[in-house]
Amino acid sequence: MIPVGVIHSPYSSPEEAPRQGVLSGEESEIEIFEEYAEALEGVEELHHLVVLYWFDRGRRDLLKATPPGEARERGVFATRSPHRPNPIALCVVEVLERKGRRLRVRGLDALDGSPLLDLKPLLSEGEAVKL
Numbered sequence: 001m002i003p004v005g006v007i008h009s010p011y012s013s014p015e016e017a018p019r020q021g022v023l024s025g026e027e028s029e030i031e032i033f034e035e036y037a038e039a040l041e042g043v044e045e046l047h048h049l050v051v052l053y054w055f056d057r058g059r060r061d062l063l064k065a066t067p068p069g070e071a072r073e074r075g076v077f078a079t080r081s082p083h084r085p086n087p088i089a090l091c092v093v094e095v096l097e098r099k100g101r102r103l104r105v106r107g108l109d110a111l112d113g114s115p116l117l118d119l120k121p122l123l124s125e126g127e128a129v130k131l
Contacts, residue, residue, distance in 0.1 A: 003115035005032040007053055011111050014057065014082065020109060028108040030116060032101040044098035048122035051108060054115040055087030092122055
């Protein structure tokens, strides 16, 4: 995979970042690299985006983690741990503004400088599962 952009956020360490972006009202900026700028056409019309990025500071050798608030360790595929064999992160963000190749968003949990892998629209039909 090759990054299509970079994330600029207020979080410089894992301890500063929220466990989930939805838990934070902080704003971040997503910068798309010049060669992918054309792919942003129409994104400003969306309310929310699914952001896929690389946990570039996550460990790839850990296969178990203990979720926050739990005592029992689980396999990383049953957690949202940033430490996993392929540290791909997913976060749903609110789109606030587009200026050229930059998107201002709310609710992103990525560390500053994280490589952006992809953006996808959040679809109202079929995305939510009734629990």
